[in-house]
Amino acid sequence: MLSSTRPTGRSRRLAAATAGIASLTLALTACGSGSDDGSGSDAESASGEISLTVATFNNFGYTDELLARYEAENPGVTVEHVTAARSEDARTNLTTKLAAGGEGLADIEAIEVDWLPELTQYPDLFTDLSDPELEGRWLDWKVEQATTPDGKLIGYGTDIGPEAICYRADLFEAAGLPSDREEVAELLGGADATWEDYFEVGRQFVESSDSAWFDGATPTYQGMINQVMDAYEDPATGEPKDLASNTVVKDLYDQVVQAAVTDGLSAGLEQWGGDWDAAFQNDGFATMLCPAWMTGPIEERAGGVDGWDVADVFPGGGGNWGGSFLTVPASGAHTEEAKKLAAWLTAPAQQIAAFESAGTFPSQLEAQASEQVQSFTNGFFSDAPVGKIFSARAQAIEGAPFKGPNYFSIHQSVQNALLRVDVTKEQDAEAAWQGALEEFASLGL
Numbered sequence: 001m002l003s004s005t006r007p008t009g010r011s012r013r014l015a016a017a018t019a020g021i022a023s024l025t026l027a028l029t030a031c032g033s034g035s036d037d038g039s040g041s042d043a044e045s046a047s048g049e050i051s052l053t054v055a056t057f058n059n060f061g062y063t064d065e066l067l068a069r070y071e072a073e074n075p076g077v078t079v080e081h082v083t084a085a086r087s088e089d090a091r092t093n094l095t096t097k098l099a100a101g102g103e104g105l106a107d108i109e110a111i112e113v114d115w116l117p118e119l120t121q122y123p124d125l126f127t128d129l130s131d132p133e134l135e136g137r138w139l140d141w142k143v144e145q146a147t148t149p150d151g152k153l154i155g156y157g158t159d160i161g162p163e164a165i166c167y168r169a170d171l172f173e174a175a176g177l178p179s180d181r182e183e184v185a186e187l188l189g190g191a192d193a194t195w196e197d198y199f200e201v202g203r204q205f206v207e208s209s210d211s212a213w214f215d216g217a218t219p220t221y222q223g224m225i226n227q228v229m230d231a232y233e234d235p236a237t238g239e240p241k242d243l244a245s246n247t248v249v250k251d252l253y254d255q256v257v258q259a260a261v262t263d264g265l266s267a268g269l270e271q272w273g274g275d276w277d278a279a280f281q282n283d284g285f286a287t288m289l290c291p292a293w294m295t296g297p298i299e300e301r302a303g304g305v306d307g308w309d310v311a312d313v314f315p316g317g318g319g320n321w322g323g324s325f326l327t328v329p330a331s332g333a334h335t336e337e338a339k340k341l342a343a344w345l346t347a348p349a350q351q352i353a354a355f356e357s358a359g360t361f362p363s364q365l366e367a368q369a370s371e372q373v374q375s376f377t378n379g380f381f382s383d384a385p386v387g388k389i390f391s392a393r394a395q396a397i398e399g400a401p402f403k404g405p406n407y408f409s410i411h412q413s414v415q416n417a418l419l420r421v422d423v424t425k426e427q428d429a430e431a432a433w434q435g436a437l438e439e440f441a442s443l444g445l
Contacts, residue, residue: 049076049077049078050076050077050078050334050337051077051078051079051080052077052078052079052080052107052108052334052337052338052341053079053080053081053082053106053107053108054067054079054080054081054082054106054107054108054110054326054341054345055082055083055084055090055093055105055106055108055109055110056081056082056083056084056090056110056324057083057084057085057086057087057089057090057110058083058084058085058086058087058293058296058297059083059293059296059297059300059358059360060110060158060159060324060354060358060360061296061353061354061355061356061357061358061359061360062081062345062354063353063357064081066350066353066354066357067079067081070341070344070345074340077337077341079341082106086272087112090109090110090111091111091112091115094109094111094115098122098125098329101331102125102329102330102331102332103331105329105331105332106329106332107328107329107332107333107334107335107337107338107341108326108327108328108338108341108342108345109326109327109328109329110158110324110325110326110327111155111324111325111326111327112322112323112324113145113322113323113324113325113400113403114403114407114408114411115408116145116146116154116155116325116403117403117404117405117406117407117408118405118408119154119327120146120147120148120149120154121148121405123148123150123152123154124330125329125330125331126152126154126155126327126328126329126330127154127327127328127329127330127332127335127338127339128152128153128154129153129154129155129156129327129328129339129342129343130151130152130153131343134156134343136365137346137347137348137364137365137366138156138157138363138364138365139157139160139363139365141399141400142157142160142323142363142400143157144400145157145325145400146325154325154327155325155326155327156325156326156342156343156345156346157323157324157325157346157363157364158323158324158325158326158345158346158351158354158360158363159292159293159322159323159324159351159354159355159360159361159362159363160292160320160322160323160361160362160363160394160397161291161292161293161294161320161321161322161323161361162291162292162318162319162320162361162390162391162393162394162396162397163223163226163289163290163291163314163318163319163320163321163393164290164292164310164311164312164313164314164389164390164393165184165185165188165198165287165288165289165290165310165311165313165314166287166288166290166294166295166298166308166309166310166311166381167184167286167287167288167308167309167310167311168211168283168285168286168287168307168308168309169181169184169307169308169309169382170306170307171205171209171211171283171286171307172184172205172286174208174209175204175205175208175209175286176208177201177204177205179309181309181310181311181312181382181384182311182312184309184311184313185311185312185313187201188201188311188313188315189313189315190313193313193314193315193316193317194315194316195224195255195315195316197315198315199213199255199259199263199265201213202214202259202263202265202287203263203265205286206263206264206265209286210283211267211283211284211285211286212264212265212266212267212268212284212285212286213265213266213285213286213287214260214265214266214267214285214286214287214288214289215266215267215269215271215276215279215284215285215288216260216266216267216268216269216270216271216276216422216423217256217257217260217261217266217418217419217421217422217423218270218271218415218418218419218422218423219271219288219289220256220259220260220266220289221252221253221256221414221415221418222289222321222415223289223314223315223319223321224252224255224256224315224316225249225252225411225414226319226320226321226401227316227317227318227319227401228248228249228252228401229399229401229402230401230402231246231248231249231401231407231411232246232249232403232404232406232407232410232411233402233403233404233406233407233410235402235404238404238405239404240404240406240410240445243410243413243414243436243437243440244437244440249414250433253414253417253418253429253433254429256418257418257421257422257429260418260421260422261421261422261429266422267279267284267285268422268423268425269284269285269423270419270423276301277301280298280301280302280305281301281302281304281305289314289319289321290310291320291321291322291361292355292359292360292361292386292390292393293322293358293359293360293361294359295310295359295378295380295381295386296358296359296360298380299378299380299381302380307382308380308381308382309381309382309384310378310381310384310386310389311389312388312389312392312393314393314396317396317398318393318394318395318396318397318398319393319396319397320394320397320400323363326342326345326346327342328342346364347364348362348364348366348367348370349367351363351364351367352367352370352372352373355367355372355373355376355387356372356376359378359386361390361394368391368394372387373387373391374387374388374391375387406443406445409443410440410443410445412439413436413439413440413443414436416435416436416439417432417433417435417436417439418432420432420435
């Protein structure tokens with residue numbers, strides 16, 4: 001799962017997150033490995049109660065009922081679930097506490113895929129989750145994302161984010177466009193859908209509607225950049241590409257700014273902000289890029305609004321946005337018990353339950369092929385067969401893009417530029433891009 005920061009206080013939060021990573025880097029030498037297999041602590045607690053804390057963000061689908069089932073199956077173990085409202089809050093908490101040696105971290109810490117390039121540089125801060133009995137559980141590329149250069153597995157995969165298009169069928173009808181999900185998929189280009197197809201239909205829509213076509217430039221750019229296999233760094237060397245001469249990134253930036261601002265297709269919203277929340281209730285936009293996990297947040301914000309549906313189509317082919325992992329910090333008191341719980345939470349049965357609860361599409365092959373997933377429909381989205389739709393979207397994903405240790409910071413510089421153009425409207429496209437180049441230069445890469 002993935003989220004974005006809000007406009008208010010954005011610079012402060014970005015600085016905090018960056019400082020967290022900087023502190024992490026500076027503190028590692030002093031911390032040493034900090035590795036502890038947890039066997040001693042677990043042995044001491046064998047005859048008593050063990051309390052395990054699981055820290056996640058947004059909605060992983062881990063209901064109270066699900067965690068109570070684990071407690072019932074494992075007498076003497078109590079599970080506490082702590083949820084951060086945004087992934088940025090969880091990231092800052094994680095990096096800050098890792099830099100301090102891990103004190104205060106949960107026994108299990110959820111992380112997003114885009115954090116991994118930085119975190120895998122410090123394998124000793126995490127428990128090795130390798131287990132021969134779990135081989136073959138996940139998609140190969142999902143496992144590779146959480147594997148360190150020296151072969152250590154630091155995360156068990158939870159969900160992936162195969163992308164479709166979520167849309168308001170009622171707003172389509174009012175604008176004179178087809179609204180049936182299969183017709184919409186064809187309208188947007190079908191199997192050969194391109195980004196220009198998506199934007200062209202948007203231009204037709206806004207001519208006949210007071211609503212915007214999509215929510216914002218930054219999430220749209222996110223879907224586009226996720227299809228570039230080596231957007232910001234050279235996969236052969238890991239070295240960052242010079243943003244000033246990165247024509248692939250600049251072309252995507254220009255394309256989304258043209259659609260969002262010049263053509264007026266964007267509602268000018270930043271995801272997870274208050275204005276974005278409100279837009280779901282006031283017909284703010286008609287479509288949005290929709291990784292499987294986004295169906296939960298949409299339903300939470302659009303409750304009582306009829307017309308949402310899901311089309312089995314995505315511009316540019318397959319795309320994966322986000323996807324998370326469960327890690328076990330090595331500083332924990334009960335790492336073996338935590339590893340056992342993390343394995344249970346990411347087993348096919350539990351990931352099926354999470355999908356049914358929150359729309360988080362499983363990264364486990366058995367779960368994806370299950371009857372429960374394949375037959376699952378979502379009543380809020382007009383009974384769309386979301387199990388089949390997101391399975392088809394997952395099959396269109398050709399692999400995971402390369403994301404090196406500087407991916408997050410470089411990507412943020414471009415995202416910040418788009419926010420200045422589309423959301424705060426404080427700069428035009430060229431000035432905002434120059435700001436991105438300055439931000440990139442300040443990274444000293």
